[in-house]
Amino acid sequence: xxxxxxxxxxxxxxxxxxxxxxxxxxxxxxxxxxxxxxxxxxxxxxxxxxxxxxxxxxxxxxxxxxxxxxxxxxxxxxxxxxxxxxxxxxxxxxxxxxxxxxxxxxxxxxxxxxxxxxxxxxxxxxxxxxxxxxxxxxxxxxxxxxxxxxxxxxxxxxxxxxxxxxxxxxxxxxxxxxxxxxxxxxxxxxxxxxxxxxxxxxxxxxxxxxxxxxxxxxxxxxxxxxxxxxxxxxxxxxxxxxxxxxxxxxxxxxxxxxxxxxxxxxxxxxxxxxxxxxxxxxxxxxxxxxxxxxxxxxxxxxxxxxxxxxxxxxxxxx
Numbered sequence: 001x002x003x004x005x006x007x008x009x010x011x012x013x014x015x016x017x018x019x020x021x022x023x024x025x026x027x028x029x030x031x032x033x034x035x036x037x038x039x040x041x042x043x044x045x046x047x048x049x050x051x052x053x054x055x056x057x058x059x060x061x062x063x064x065x066x067x068x069x070x071x072x073x074x075x076x077x078x079x080x081x082x083x084x085x086x087x088x089x090x091x092x093x094x095x096x097x098x099x100x101x102x103x104x105x106x107x108x109x110x111x112x113x114x115x116x117x118x119x120x121x122x123x124x125x126x127x128x129x130x131x132x133x134x135x136x137x138x139x140x141x142x143x144x145x146x147x148x149x150x151x152x153x154x155x156x157x158x159x160x161x162x163x164x165x166x167x168x169x170x171x172x173x174x175x176x177x178x179x180x181x182x183x184x185x186x187x188x189x190x191x192x193x194x195x196x197x198x199x200x201x202x203x204x205x206x207x208x209x210x211x212x213x214x215x216x217x218x219x220x221x222x223x224x225x226x227x228x229x230x231x232x233x234x235x236x237x238x239x240x241x242x243x244x245x246x247x248x249x250x251x252x253x254x255x256x257x258x259x260x261x262x263x264x265x266x267x268x269x270x271x272x273x274x275x276x277x278x279x280x281x282x283x284x285x286x287x288x289x290x291x292x293x294x295x296x297x298x299x300x301x302x303x304x305x306x307x308x309x310x311x312x313x314x315x316x317x318x
Contacts, residue, residue: 007237008086008151009065011205013040014234018068020200022082025147025185029197033080038068041081064101069142081105083146088242090150092158095165098146099180105144113139150186151242153212160184201235204228212243230255282306286315 012018019035027033067083083105085098114134117124130136150156159165162180187210195207204227211218222228236256239245247256278299285295286309295306310316 004088004151004241005065005086007234007241008088008149011234011238012084012086012149013066016200017202018066018082018084019070020198020202021084021147021149021185022070022145023199024194024197024202025183026145029199031199033070033082038070040066040068042067064146067105079142081142081144083144085146085148087148087150088152090152090154090156090158093165094148095159095162095180095182098148098182099162102144102146102180106141109141110135145183147183147185150184151209151238153187153209153243155188156184156186201227201232204231205235205238208239208245209243212245229257231257279305279309282309283313286310286313289317 012021015035015038018038019031019033022033023029023031064083065086067081070080070082083101085094085101087094091097111134113136117126117134117136126136160182163169163174163177166174166177168174185206187206190206190210195203195210198206204225207221207225208218211221232255233249236245236247236249240247240249249256278301282295282299282301282305285298286306292303292306295301296303299306301309
């Protein structure tokens with residue numbers, strides 16, 4: 001597992017962040033999914049993809065990033081099974097991957113129901129068809145919702161449904177092919193006003209990623225948000241890994257003042273730019289065989305730095 005996977009999974013496993021993502025996507029930011037009643041379940045799934053590994057039909061174990069049973073507060077649904085898949089890069093077969101995961105989860109629920117009935121053998125009456133399938137007429141499945149969060153700053157240009165991936169696009173054919181649509185949160189596509197629908201640090205993390213390629217918008221977003229003065233370690237780790245923010249993490253401190261960190265980065269970048277300009281001017285003057293003292297006075301570079309530049313560029317006549 002790479003660094004991006006490690007830090008994003010750790011961050012998204014936090015109940016308040018996990019619930020916030022689904023409340024934003026499903027309920028327009030309303031706190032319907034209770035962040036205090038999540039129960040994390042086994043992320044491992046078994047599948048036999050395309051005939052099995054090495055065509056030997058042996059099951060292959062795959063793992064979701066995060067999956068939890070969530071209790072609801074709206075009284076409409078008792079529980080939902082919610083799964084998150086974190087992506088730092090576009091996955092062009094993501095609809096198929098998610099469809100397999102969801103199908104496996106439903107299959108697991110059917111097996112669990114059948115196992116429960118087997119344990120109650122003799123205590124329940126079954127119709128012969130129910131006996132054969134192990135799943136009774138009254139049994140019901142818990143809805144499974146998989147949400148992909150893309151931690152990249154570019155637009156997600158991959159397909160969002162199975163139908164988009166098919167070679168055949170004849171509507172008559174497609175009407176007989178069940179579609180599977182992918183649920184996606186991508187910072188690039190989130191509108192500025194929609195960021196206010198998040199109620200956890202996802203607002204800061206996804207907003208920072210969204211504006212990370214536009215210095216002016218990023219500075220405005222950071223300076224207008226007080227939460228950036230005390231951004232947590234998990235959040236900073238995500239930004240450092242996913243958009244190379246280069247924020248310092250001080251040992252023993254759990255929060256980072258991103259506003260101050262950005263100022264320091266800007267100052268370092270400005271200093272680096274000045275030094276690069278001085279070095280370029282020194283090299284140009286060396287090629288013109290200008291005297292060392294003149295180069296030193298003009299660029300204010302130390303003599304040893306000028307000699308180093310000459311040596312690195314193969315200039316021997318000084």
